[in-house]
Amino acid sequence: MGASVPQLTLGLLVGLVIGIASQAFLPLFQQRVRKRRPRPLPPTDDQGDWEAPTFDSGGSSAEDDDNLRVVEGIAGLIGNTPMVRIPSLSEATGCDIYAKAEFLNPGGSPKDRVALTMVETAEQTGKLIPHTECCLFEGTVGSTGISLAMIARAKGYRCHIVIPDDQAQEKYALLTRLNATVEKVRPVSIVNSNHFVNVARCRAREYSQTASSVTITSSPSESHHSHRTHVALRGHHQGYFADQFENPANFAAHFNQTGPEIYRQMRGQLDAFVAGAGTGGTLAGIARYLKPRIPQLKVVLADPTGSGLFHRIKHGVLYTPLEAEGTRRRHQVDTVVEGIGINRITRNFAKVLEPRSSNASTPAAALPWVDDAVHVTDEQAVLMARYLVSTEGLFVGSSSAVNCVAAVRTAQQLGPGHTIVTVLCDSGQRHLTKFWNDEYLQALNLPTSFPDSLAFLD
Numbered sequence: 299m300g301a302s303v304p305q306l307t308l309g310l311l312v313g314l315v316i317g318i319a320s321q322a323f324l325p326l327f328q329q330r331v332r333k334r335r336p337r338p339l340p341p342t343d344d345q346g347d348w349e350a351p352t353f354d355s356g357g358s359s360a361e362d363d364d365n366l367r368v369v370e371g372i373a374g375l376i377g378n379t380p381m382v383r384i385p386s387l388s389e390a391t392g393c394d395i396y397a398k399a400e401f402l403n404p405g406g407s408p409k410d411r412v413a414l415t416m417v418e419t420a421e422q423t424g425k426l427i428p429h430t431e432c433c434l435f436e437g438t439v440g441s442t443g444i445s446l447a448m449i450a451r452a453k454g455y456r457c458h459i460v461i462p463d464d465q466a467q468e469k470y471a472l473l474t475r476l477n478a479t480v481e482k483v484r485p486v487s488i489v490n491s492n493h494f495v496n497v498a499r500c501r502a503r504e505y506s507q508t509a510s511s512v513t514i515t516s517s518p519s520e521s522h523h524s525h526r527t528h529v530a531l532r533g534h535h536q537g538y539f540a541d542q543f544e545n546p547a548n549f550a551a552h553f554n555q556t557g558p559e560i561y562r563q564m565r566g567q568l569d570a571f572v573a574g575a576g577t578g579g580t581l582a583g584i585a586r587y588l589k590p591r592i593p594q595l596k597v598v599l600a601d602p603t604g605s606g607l608f609h610r611i612k613h614g615v616l617y618t619p620l621e622a623e624g625t626r627r628r629h630q631v632d633t634v635v636e637g638i639g640i641n642r643i644t645r646n647f648a649k650v651l652e653p654r655s656s657n658a659s660t661p662a663a664a665l666p667w668v669d670d671a672v673h674v675t676d677e678q679a680v681l682m683a684r685y686l687v688s689t690e691g692l693f694v695g696s697s698s699a700v701n702c703v704a705a706v707r708t709a710q711q712l713g714p715g716h717t718i719v720t721v722l723c724d725s726g727q728r729h730l731t732k733f734w735n736d737e738y739l740q741a742l743n744l745p746t747s748f749p750d751s752l753a754f755l756d
């Protein structure tokens with residue numbers, strides 16, 4: 299049957315609209331497709347002005363497939379950080395000095411791994427349920443708080459951070475922007491109930507108690523989120539004290555992730571691993587993973603001024619009476635370095651004080667997990683950070699600088715031809731108002747020059 303006049307008119311109109319629309323939107327569509335397509339590689343036959351680099355530029359190969367990975371959410375960005383060789387330190391010592399670039403984690407430090415592992419472990423044991431009124435509490439000098447606050451946003455928790463009031467301003471700003479509640483406290487000894495760790499524990503308890511009778515039901519507006527809970531949850535208005543210093547999930551994160559990554563990246567070929575300790579999770583987790591697999595490996599603690607751990611490793615006693623955290627009423631550790639150094643043995647650090655073998659009569663039982671310790675002064679840390687900028691354009695925070703000083707010292711002790719691995723914990727961007735602030739350093743009689751040699755370590 300033939301089409302009627304109105305049908306023909308309608309058909310013509312529809313055709314016209316489609317024609318105009320395709321003309322108008324085709325360029326946009328092409329643009330989108332162009333954006334999605336990977337950029338073409340530079341020509342290989344006719345190279346024009348472009349010259350193929352002769353160094354390893356990170357171009358794709360089977361080994362690089364890891365770098366091309368596509369991940370799910372912020373948690374997928376955590377870990378698998380690159381290992382970087384530091385040419386200036388390597389050439390100055392005749393060794394190969396490498397660093398695990400942990401500052402490239404999305405929250406800017408290795409604490410992302412720890413925070414995620416602590417939260418996931420708590421979820422597995424039912425202590426935390428996402429998208430209820432659960433709140434994460436932590437006492438931290440910053441990095442762990444930032445990582446927890448970030449993960450809290452992604453997973454649907456509240457976050458309350460207790461932090462000493464003498465830390466770099468950047469940390470408070472970041473925590474606030476990540477929507478954490480920030481409670482600043484005076485830096486006091488761990489035996490004082492106002493110590494940041496004790497306050498955080500107390501706040502978690504208070505939060506759970508005040509809300510223990512509350513029943514949480516997901517609101518209708520939340521019901522479109524398939525991953526959100528739809529059942530009434532009694533008693534899950536929980537306060538969860540993460541407790542990074544004592545929580546074994548901290549050690550586990552480094553034992554299960556950072557240690558194996560280092561082993562794979564170095565193909566098991568390293569002579570020394572060097573790191574500082576705050577909670578001790580990094581040092582202990584990595585040392586305990588690597589040592590049984592690399593028998594000749596030396597593990598070296600990098601310790602800032604004021605910390606008692608150096609003495610514990612070198613002489614078997616934690617502190618001199620002057621440094622005892624229980625007796626001092628001043629800062630936790632007297633140094634410009636943030637994140638490492640402590641005057642008590644935490645459960646995570648204690649993992650490297652355990653015997654190497656459960657059978658005390660075997661020779662292995664007498665071997666230490668940590669072989670040596672290097673004391674790093676504030677002046678050395680400041681100058682190393684500035685040397686790394688001068689020679690490498692590497693802008694790192696204070697604990698990374700301490701690690702690099704200790705890595706150089708270890709290289710000098712071992713002699714040329716050895717391979718040393720350390721950690722770059724966080725970026726200098728997190729320390730602009732303190733460790734990277736000239737006025738702050740000058741007030742403490744610390745140098746602000748940018749050395750171009752390692753003469754400051756002579």
Ligand SMILES: Cc1ncc(COP(=O)(O)O)c(C=O)c1O
Nearest residue numbers: 441575576577578580637697723
């Ligand atoms: C910047 C920074 N570096 C190093 C560390 C030390 O790591 P760990 O606590 O595993 O000893 C910390 C700990 O908070 C830190 O914040």
